[in-house]
Amino acid sequence: MSQALSSSPTATPPTATPKIGFVSLGCPKNLTDSELILTQLSAEGYQTSKTFQGADLVIVNTCGFIDDAVKESLDTIGEALADNGKVIVTGCLGARANEDGGNFVQQTHPKVLAVTGPHAAQEVMDAVHRHLPKPHDPFLDLVPGAFGDAGIKLTPRHYAYLKISEGCNHRCTFCIIPSMRGDLVSRPVGDVLKEAAALFAGGVKELLVVSQDTSAYGVDVKYRTGFWDGKPVKTRTQELVQALGELARPYGAWVRLHYVYPYPSVDELIPLMAQGLVLPYLDVPLQHSHPDVLKRMKRPASGEKNLERIQRWREICPDLVIRSTFIAGFPGETEEEFQHLLDFVREAQIDRAGCFAYSDVTGATANTLPGQLPQEERELRRARFMAVAEEVSVARLQRRVGQTLQVLVDKASALGKKGGVGRSYADAPEIDGLVHLLPTDKASRQYKVGDFVKARVVEAQGHDLVAQIL
16 A cells, blocks of 8 residues: 655654554454554563553555444544644545545544555654654564564553455445455465464464355465465465464464355355364355345355355254344335345344445445435334344254253453353354353352353343353
């Protein structure tokens, strides 16, 4: 991504150790960009903070996908400028241009010091060096933390995101991600596995694999063979997932897959889940079910066959949990097409479903499609969708009552004496449900954050479960 720099203001003398305030917004892919930048800052001896106060400079990693995210990003930049005055902007919103071709962020906030697009750690560091120099001292500046090659992580220590690729080759009509993050660029498989190994060795109990399109990993390099631990490994999703599962096994750790487009090749992953090598959990961005709507969306992967595909997956792996996101009120969506979507959610038994009312994202080609629905109708359909999705989810959770599940602990009060909160294999952090752990009554049942415990489900409450430690 190109970088735009304003004229440098007169800098105030930095503190003895230059301090940089850092704010990260947006999706897990953006979070991994933030982790890379923070790792480099720390390696060069900069002090970092989550607050603006007392900082010599502030970096804001932005999101620019939907209107609410754009507003949050612009508000945060404005707040940083007001509180600190010296701000570098990076992330998806930084790549956005106005109709006249000028940079959207710089025209909105002309006082920012620098603007870069996403996945631009070196450009960010160049801007930092320009406005807040810090000579590197090889004897004092070291990469901190327990994760070694994996660098700094912004998640709790017991789980981490692993980004396997950048960008996307699709041109879905509602999406502008390719214009922000570019086309697909797969990371070398050896680098991915090296980072995963460092994370497991550092104590990570759950690895969440993310990208814009996980199923497409390696397409851009024609699935070329890389090397890990002296062995050849194809740059392909199946081989990568198998290797990650084998890396995780000695640690008893989880591997969870996100953003898995439903290509036929995903069929090859389901046996790995049935074998317990990786979690029987798929985050599949289906977006809709009706063939005509999917065609207007320009969605890949033969979406009209998704019901049959999901049913086949469940036959191979009965424990499979599927989460997905959908769009209600897409341009031209008829009542019949929307009913098709509701029927699909019921028949496919989608365990966890999120839904967006279609919104006009600046730069998306769907904005020009005929049949734009009134905003009120879009929101109404979203509400109707969520009612059906909740009905399905609650019914599937009721089946869990009486089951014994492995639970990864996220919170523990007084080592469990006052209860705790965790997640089963069916629950990804921050987007799915929780397992509320009842207070323990025996010292042998004590636990802490990051522990795996066995618990029997005694109740289902909405999207969450209540369980007793065994």
